[in-house]
Amino acid sequence: MRIVRMGELAVSATPGDELTSIGLGSCIGVALVDRARGVAALAHVMLPDATADLDAPAGKYADRAIPALVAAAEELGARRVRLEAVLVGGAQMFDVGVGSALDIGARNAVAVRAALQSARIPVRAEQVGGRRGRTMRVHVDPLHVTVKEAGGREAELWNGSPTARRSAAEVTH
Amino acid sequence: MSSDFTELQLDAMRELANIGSGNAATALASMLGREVELSVPRALALPLADAVDAVGPAEKTVASVVLPIVGDLEALVLLLFPTQDAAALCGLLGVEPGTEVGDSAIGEIGNILGTSYINALASMAGIAIEPRPPHVVTDMLGAIVASLLAGTAGESGVALVLDSELDVADAACSLSFLLLPTTGGIDELLTRLGVGGS
Numbered sequence: 001m002r003i004v005r006m007g008e009l010a011v012s013a014t015p016g017d018e019l020t021s022i023g024l025g026s027c028i029g030v031a032l033v034d035r036a037r038g039v040a041a042l043a044h045v046m047l048p049d050a051t052a053d054l055d056a057p058a059g060k061y062a063d064r065a066i067p068a069l070v071a072a073a074e075e076l077g078a079r080r081v082r083l084e085a086v087l088v089g090g091a092q093m094f095d096v097g098v099g100s101a102l103d104i105g106a107r108n109a110v111a112v113r114a115a116l117q118s119a120r121i122p123v124r125a126e127q128v129g130g131r132r133g134r135t136m137r138v139h140v141d142p143l144h145v146t147v148k149e150a151g152g153r154e155a156e157l158w159n160g161s162p163t164a165r166r167s168a169a170e171v172t173h
Numbered sequence: 174m175s176s177d178f179t180e181l182q183l184d185a186m187r188e189l190a191n192i193g194s195g196n197a198a199t200a201l202a203s204m205l206g207r208e209v210e211l212s213v214p215r216a217l218a219l220p221l222a223d224a225v226d227a228v229g230p231a232e233k234t235v236a237s238v239v240l241p242i243v244g245d246l247e248a249l250v251l252l253l254f255p256t257q258d259a260a261a262l263c264g265l266l267g268v269e270p271g272t273e274v275g276d277s278a279i280g281e282i283g284n285i286l287g288t289s290y291i292n293a294l295a296s297m298a299g300i301a302i303e304p305r306p307p308h309v310v311t312d313m314l315g316a317i318v319a320s321l322l323a324g325t326a327g328e329s330g331v332a333l334v335l336d337s338e339l340d341v342a343d344a345a346c347s348l349s350f351l352l353l354p355t356t357g358g359i360d361e362l363l364t365r366l367g368v369g370g371s
Binding site: 053 | 232319322
């Protein structure tokens with residue numbers, strides 16, 4: 001298991017590997033996956049845009065994290081056209097005015113979606129917004145994403161394993 | 174903001190946390206009619222992700238009370254109660270934990286303790302500050318701390334965390350006290366303490 005902390009980014013193509021972001025509040029966990037190649041990348045995005053902080057780690061800001069995730073996934077053999085995204089986080093844990101004038105979680109969600117759209121990467125599943133913190137796990141093989149809220153149970157948010165798709169197709173034959 | 178603080182600056186801030194939480198400990202002791210012990214405070218200047226880790230296990234569920242501070246210093250006071258300790262505290266006060274009354278008791282205790290902390294800070298540093306109403310949230314520790322740091326220190330790479338711990342004698346009840354200044358607030362605070370201009 002690899003812990004992806006605030007501002008960090010990790011990528012894996014190793015079966016059985018797991019990329020985890022613990023305690024996503026207003027932060028957003030952005031996973032990009034290439035199911036055909038079994039590649040998954042995860043960034044723990046903290047804020048929307050990097051203009052005030054150009055030396056920041058690549059995963060910290062939405063506008064820089066998406067291109068960095070794409071590059072990291074491509075380095076492990078992913079194809080850009082096959083990339084799909086799964087999003088978790090962006091909660092508003094505290095009322096507006098606590099710690100910030102604006103709702104950072106919602107602004108993060110807008111920025112992440114915009115960056116994904118300009119990279120032409122579709123969002124396949126998401127659990128974004130609300131008031132609760134979440135932990136996100138991206139399991140590399142079989143490829144699936146699980147989410148857990150404080151005091152709650154781990155639940156599957158998305159399953160992208162090729163075997164799951166194949167068996168679904170077989171049923172329709 | 175500079176990312177490095179001198180030992181002298183960190184010492185001054187530890188002293189600040191010591192006096193603030195000492196004042197809060199006195200308030201808590203008189204409220205409960207029990208002795209309250211105070212740990213030696215820490216003053217940590219860390220990269221943001223490390224600061225979140227330093228506060229405690231990210232996935233642990235805690236009850237938190239946040240008091241925004243406004244005036245000469247912009248900061249947040251954050252009180253953290255492990256959920257069992259919050260329940261123990263409710264027990265000492267004779268209210269049912271996990272209920273609306275219990276939450277509001279925790280919020281009120283946070284308010285009183287946070288305000289005593291802030292008052293000690295104000296008189297030591299010679300600044301005019303006042304608390305805004307408290308917010309109570311029970312959730313994952315990491316999500317609480319990270320979301321607050323995103324607002325106070327997000328665009329600088331480093332967070333300053335002053336923390337200290339209070340222990341209620343003869344009861345399984347302890348709580349941590351954190352001061353999270355905004356990026357601009359730290360410089361102001363250091364200047365007021367006479368150790369600015371790093």
